[in-house]
Every structure is written in structure tokens, then in C-alpha cells.
Amino acid sequence: MRFLDQDIHPIGMGCWPIGGPMFAGDETVGYANSNDAESIRTIHAALAAGITLFDTAPAYGAGHAERLLARALKGHPDALIATKIGVSIDEDSKQLTGNDEDPASVGPAIDASLSRLGRDRIDLLLLHLNSLSIPKAEAIFDEVDRARTAGKIRAYGWSTDFSANLSCVADRSGFTVVEHAMNVLFDAPKMQNVVDEHGLTALIRSPLAMGLISGRYNAQMKMPVTDIRSTSNPRTDYFKDAAANPEFLKRLDSVRDLLTTGGRSLVQGAIGWLWARGQTNIPIPGIRTVEQLQGVAGALSHGPLPESVMREIEKLVERSPEEAMDRAR
Numbered sequence: 001m002r003f004l005d006q007d008i009h010p011i012g013m014g015c016w017p018i019g020g021p022m023f024a025g026d027e028t029v030g031y032a033n034s035n036d037a038e039s040i041r042t043i044h045a046a047l048a049a050g051i052t053l054f055d056t057a058p059a060y061g062a063g064h065a066e067r068l069l070a071r072a073l074k075g076h077p078d079a080l081i082a083t084k085i086g087v088s089i090d091e092d093s094k095q096l097t098g099n100d101e102d103p104a105s106v107g108p109a110i111d112a113s114l115s116r117l118g119r120d121r122i123d124l125l126l127l128h129l130n131s132l133s134i135p136k137a138e139a140i141f142d143e144v145d146r147a148r149t150a151g152k153i154r155a156y157g158w159s160t161d162f163s164a165n166l167s168c169v170a171d172r173s174g175f176t177v178v179e180h181a182m183n184v185l186f187d188a189p190k191m192q193n194v195v196d197e198h199g200l201t202a203l204i205r206s207p208l209a210m211g212l213i214s215g216r217y218n219a220q221m222k223m224p225v226t227d228i229r230s231t232s233n234p235r236t237d238y239f240k241d242a243a244a245n246p247e248f249l250k251r252l253d254s255v256r257d258l259l260t261t262g263g264r265s266l267v268q269g270a271i272g273w274l275w276a277r278g279q280t281n282i283p284i285p286g287i288r289t290v291e292q293l294q295g296v297a298g299a300l301s302h303g304p305l306p307e308s309v310m311r312e313i314e315k316l317v318e319r320s321p322e323e324a325m326d327r328a329r
Helices: 036-047 064-072 105-115 134-149 163-169 189-198 209-214 246-259 266-277 291-300 307-316
Strands: 053-055 079-084 086-088 095-099 124-128 155-160 175-181 201-205 281-283
Touching: 036 064, 036 291, 064 079, 064 105, 079 105, 105 124, 105 134, 124 134, 134 155, 134 163, 163 189, 175 189, 189 201, 209 246, 209 266, 246 266, 246 281, 246 307, 266 281, 266 291, 266 307
Parallel strands: 053 079, 079 124, 124 155, 155 175, 175 201, 201 281
Antiparallel strands: 086 095
């Protein structure tokens, strides 16, 4: 597909898991078991598989994921990086220190990310505040526009799960992308309708339900206390009491055979569902190891799920009424 004036494979690497430990006060908000050497091997494996889009943020490891990308992508100027603004960090303590809604912070935040990334321009800049009010978002985007005019960014968008937010800003010059959560177990029809209406590209976060769709977890396996999936963070509904949520496991079991159509793995079927769901959807699964990357990259040889399979999935999966409404995830 065509993205930011480049031909790319319609899949990216989410870099939250490679950021390592990070905290909001006493609560862990990172993934467990990251390893810098393995992370760099994984980024190189992505490039070797033709995956050239990397989604990161200052919040991921409190700057660490951006610095790892700088090391791994040195000598690869054509690799595309999406990063974000709106969350303050302290690199030394690995703390996320709060939301930053001040338009005056936009320029310094961009400069800080450019320094960590070792680049002179950010390909895609996303506002990282999911439910910010429209007037406050507009004031931030006005500053982002100035940075775009100055050549510091190529394009921008919003990481939000609220279709009303997106509708209000989608027609701004330079606004090309929304990042929102969606997967075969939890659809986002209102967001997808706005994406189609405005001709946007959608970066899909949580395409594997924070790893639950991999099939590796069950209701008895406990996540480490250092992993966000062991917390009560609302983004972790896929996990309950530090284990896979039985409600979502039931949904997954109901469509398991359909997702593995044509020799696909569960992961590859879930990615194929997203491609069939929307032609401009780019899943960005969080990836931590070469093994995970290779499984994800295998989806490229299978492509979207067939239309007949998509229809059967909708007959079997028990959709929650919440899916018809916007909800932060």
C-alpha cells in the first residue's frame, strides 16, 4: 500500500513492548521480559521481512524505545517512524509524569524525540491523549502545523478511540492518520466509518488484544507483576486478575477455526481480519522477539481473510453492545 508517499507492506511494528520498564507512580505500565539485544535483532528482522513502519512514543520505556530505534535503524533512513506527543516523561526514573496539554510544549517535545531518534524529521507525529477536548487538541495541532511547515514532521494524526474527536480534526491539512484500537474480538465500527468517510489511514493498535489472540495464554496462567497485563489498567480488559479474560477466550475459541483458514496461525488470521475489515488498516502489533516478528510477518503471504470467512466470523463471535459505541482502550 501507499503510505506517506512510500510503498510499504500494510503492517507495522509496535514498540511499546521493547521499551522495557516504565511506571506511572507506583503502577507498572510496561511489558515484562524485554531485552535490548533481542529488540534490536527483532527490528532488523522486521526490516529483512520488508516491514518498514515502526510505531513508538516517548512514553514507551520513558524514552528508551525511541533510543533503541535510533540504534537499530541507523543506516536505514527510509524506515518510517511514528512517534507521539502529550505524555511527559522522566528518563532517569522511568516515570510517566502526566499528560502535557500545553501547546507551548509541542516544539520542545518534538525536538526531544528528534534527539532520541537521531533524526532531523519525524515521519508521523500522533497526539497521544486519547480523550482530550477538541479545543485543546486544536491548539496543539496548530503548533504541530507550525512544526510541519518548519520541516520537522511530514504528517500527523491522533491516537484516539473517539470518532467525534476524529471527525472534528480529520480535514486539517497534514492530518492523515488515526491510531485506534480494534481487533477481531472487539470491533470499532464508528471509527472505521469516519476513517472511510475522510479517506484516512488507520494504524490499528491492540490488533492481537494485547497478545491474547496469540493463543499463548489461558485463564490459569498468571502474568508477571512487572507486566501491565497484571494490573487493573482499563486498557487491559483482555486480561482479568492477571490472566486471560475468560470472556475474550470464549470469543476467540468461537472463531479459532475460521481464523486459521488456509493454514494461517491465529495471529495471521487476526491480522487478515483487519485487512479485510478496511483497505487502509495497518495493524501495528506490539512485538518483542524475533519469533513473534516472524509469526506476524507470515501474514503477508496469506493476505486478507476471504469475504466468506468474514461473514462466518460475524455469525459466531458474540459482539458486545459496547462495540457500537466509542470507548477508550
